[in-house]
Amino acid sequence: MQDYINKSFFALLVFTLIFGVMFYDMIDRLGFSYVDEICALLIFGLFGYHTSQSRTWAFNRGFLFVIGVFVFYFIYSLLIGSNSVQGIAMDFLIQIKPYIAFFCIYSLRTKLTENQKSILRNLVVLFTLYMIPIGLAEAVYGGHIIQAFFGHESRLATSATILAMIYLYCSDFTSKDKFVYVCILAVGLFSGRSKLFGFLALSTLMLIYMNRSFRMRFDLRNTFFLLMALAATAYVAKDKIELYFITGGFGGGRSEEDLYARMALYYFSIPIFLQYIPFGSGFASYGTYASGVYYSKLYNRFGMDHLYGLTESNPNFVADTYYPVLAQFGFVGVALFFSFWIYLGSQAMKAYRVGMKKESILVLLIVFFFAIESTSDATITHNRGLFIMMLLGLLMSDIRSGMQVATGPNRYPERNRLNE
Template sequence: MVQDFINKNFSRLLIFTLIFGVILYDTIGFDYTDELCSLLLFVLFLKYVFSTPHWEVNKMFLVTTAVFLFYLCYSFYIGSNSKAAIITDFVVQYKPYLGFFCVYAIKPVVSPTYKKLICEICIVLGIYLLGVGIAYQISPTNLNYISMHPSRLATSVSIISLLYLYCSDFTQRDKAIFILLMVVGLLSERSKFYGFFIICVAMILFVKPSFKFKLNIKNIILCSIVLALVLFFTYKKMNIYFISGGDFLGDDEKIQDSIARAALYFYAPDILSDYFPFGSGFGSYATYASSVYYSPLYNHYGMDGIYGLSKHFGSFIADTYYPALAQFGYVGICLFFLFWGNLALKALRSHKFAYKEALMALMIILFFMIECTTDSTITHNRGLFMMVLLGLLFSDIRHIVAQDKNKKILSSK
């Protein structure tokens, strides 16, 4: 059967992508692993579609694709950058959504055998990342030997922890192992990971199947405590990016990195106003393509003199994501948050029927909301993997909800 073929090959692709497209991605140095995995996933999607009687394609997938194609044509029309820059950025920005919708469409089921294998692999990789984290604590330069940045360590830990939780039986023991795996990420010393760690632990410990997402004293107190802890560990970075605007001088690279990010946030409103309502277009601002094919906007707004944003050294141009939404204007920003808000609402509504899946979906949505503040993870290899996992979760949610409806129909007869 076609579905059996898809299930087996998707599980194999998931393991391959985890090892070579996430954990060893920087060490190997092959920059197109995620593109290769995306292509293979798309092949599975095409096989599924052409095997269905009416060539079934999700409507939300078609709408999302139409939006991206509109912005592609718009970018060519206004000449946001060179054609190569526009096409490159289109592919990079579209890739994570393609991964999500392909998985959601093919409805893969990971067998118990593969789930057990993946859990074992995640534990082994967790031990490996623990060694990496300890080496980083001994001397930060140790990460140079495996070409890994501390932020990559943090996101890799998030991925193996969530994947383990998905493939586990979700017992108390499994939840404890999930938390222990997440603890490894604390060695990265990334403030955004501290925030994500606190949120995940709080959700695992306090959000039960009987939990009601509504305003009451208990929930307000719980959310206030979690928010206070998150702000405690992330306030310094939030102050730099959103309050002080990086308005200080320093020679330390971390400080210069912060100034570059703050500058990207600072000038984003100007771009939104000047290119109302659809933004400056693909390859024009705060993206990888706008760095490689240096965008004229940086010179126009006087940003080319900022360390990390210059033509000859643009390493920090794609170091965050939210400012890049200026490329899509106010309309694009609304569509971006509408997409994620829609997914969050779907997860919340299915919480009683698919507790584990809904909880994990909310975790991943929050992961992206946090990551987008100081990294463009969503457009990278790690973001693609998270989007694939998110697509898998929503595919499971759809199946569980459908089963529940069928049971109700049968019981009413």
């Protein structure tokens, strides 16, 4: 059965890369915008088949807990009337989608063969060569050329990030492979996105610093490096940080009509946190796509319904960031969200100590990627976020297997907590 699972997963991975990442926006422009939902459904179907074929019907406890949390918030949202039933259901599916991708892939225990990795590397090279002339044409001629192929400049950046991560995962993690990773990632600079500049700087510093002499521990040297890396990341993105959160926001000296939607979403998330203690305002109530389609009453209550991009007739910017969305889940949701990422980061650091350098560094890169990306985009709930969560599930599955081999499954049971 595992051989069938491995082959099916690889086919699904390639399908998602092609239609859910590289050509998603072209398909979306034709009027079909459900590729990522189809991919998530196929992932869950493969997971269901794997579970039903196991003798014990083993179900990951972490996955059960996450499903339980989302079901609780679904019922809670219905009880407080955070939005219409349709809006709550839509947001429930959108918000749980990345976690389904992660836990399903993690639970499948799938492995990629060397031949499959070679195919993925070739696809990465092919798609990189496809993106370079698009980026060059945009740089030379302008005229929204990137938008014609990717819908928005930011999607070229995230596509380059995904391709770079796939290449590094399928490589031998040599110095040459790390250099190729940086080069592929650098193709995303054609997008002009400051987040990509910051992530490129952080990635390069991590790959250089975390070498053979590096030890994964909290000491003065590592703390200094972390501070320097964060400072370098903030420096290359300083113009957008100032634009989004200082001069472009409240107190920037601009008229009310010019206030940026993103800053408004951050600003008003604070009173929402304080008014809806401890579980938040509920699904489809704030900062999400569903809260714009089924226009949330909170935007009227807080006077946001007149801000450009947040109006009922034009809610295009309502899902323009992610951290403010956590107001829907309150302080409990914030604690659960960050606990998830901190736990993955801690597992990656433990794996690094037993020699799983490539896998652990990639997990940390993904954690930092979402940390940066969530400041000004809801990528984690989008199609490209789905693919990265699939890759994250594959990496954590590799780490689980490697940790069991290196330490024994019973020697450090806390290291296998996700698999209990």
